[in-house]
Amino acid sequence: MPNSHPKPILNASLPAQFRRIRIELAREPGHPEGDGGFAYIIVAPLDTDDRIDPTLWREHREACRIARLRPDKRDDHGHLVHRQGGGWAFHYDAGANVPDEVGFHFADERFIAGEYVSINEGGKLHTYRVALVSHL
Numbered sequence: 001m002p003n004s005h006p007k008p009i010l011n012a013s014l015p016a017q018f019r020r021i022r023i024e025l026a027r028e029p030g031h032p033e034g035d036g037g038f039a040y041i042i043v044a045p046l047d048t049d050d051r052i053d054p055t056l057w058r059e060h061r062e063a064c065r066i067a068r069l070r071p072d073k074r075d076d077h078g079h080l081v082h083r084q085g086g087g088w089a090f091h092y093d094a095g096a097n098v099p100d101e102v103g104f105h106f107a108d109e110r111f112i113a114g115e116y117v118s119i120n121e122g123g124k125l126h127t128y129r130v131a132l133v134s135h136l
Contacts, residue, residue, distance in 0.1 A: 014045075014060060014063055014136060015045060015056055015060070016135070017045040017046055017047070017053060017056055018043065018044070018045050018046075018056075018060075018063065018135075018136050019043070019044065019045070019046050019111070019133050019134065019135065019136070020041065020042075020043055020132075020133070020134050020135075020136055021041070021042040021043075021044065021111050021130065021132070021133050022039060022040070022041055022042075022130075022131045022132040022133075023039060023040050023042070023117060023128035023129065023130050023131060024036040024038065024039045024128060024129055024131045025037075025038035025039065025126060025127075025128055025129075026116060026127040026128055026129045027127075028126065028127060034129065035071075036131070037069070037070070037071040038069070038070060038071070039069040039128075039131070040066060040067065040068055040069065040090070040119075040128065041065075041066070041067040041069065042065075042066055042080060042111075043063065043064060043065045043066075043080075043136070044057065044064050044080050044111075045057060045060065045064075046111055046133075049110060050110040050111050050112050050133075051107070051108070051109065051110055051111070052080070052088060052106060052107070052109075052111070054082055054086075054107075057080065057082060058082070061079070062079075064079055064080040065077065065078070065079060065080070066078045066079060066080055066090045066091075066092075068090070068092070068098060068101075076092050076093075076097075076098050077092070077093050078090050078091050078092035078093050078098075079091050079093075081100075083102075086107050087102060087103065087106065087107065088102075088103040088106035088107065089101060089102045089103065090102075090103070090119075099122065101119050101120060101121050101122075102119070102120040103117065103118070103119055103120075104117070104118035104119065104120055104125060105118070111130055111133055112130060112133065113130050113131065113132060113133055114129065114130060115129070115130045116128065116129055116130070117130065
């Protein structure tokens with residue numbers, strides 16, 4: 001039976017441009033103050049403009065990971081994928097029971113603490129605030 005867990009990544013083997021990015025649900029109906037329990041952890045390379053670097057992504061695809069965090073649920077894990085046409089999406093590992101989610105204009109977004117990004121989750125757009133960007 002194949003192992004369903006991704007291979008561990010040796011941080012020292014990745015370029016210095018790799019970051020750990022935490023985004024948390026921003027204010028929306030039902031969450032007037034936002035909600036840090038609804039979050040994503042993204043591991044991805046950023047360029048000098050703090051945008052996802054497609055060249056480094058291509059060279060290190062396996063290292064570009066996603067964790068989807070939800071209160072009272074098991075975390076779902078997957079990969080950051082670059083879609084035809086230049087868009088970015090989250091593709092979840094087998095058994096996650098979560099369809100791919102698409103970053104709205106992620107190619108143009110800057111991942112800096114305090115900025116906002118949007119994700120299409122099951123046909124509904126949700127806004128997230130970049131809460132933390134740190135080196136691996």
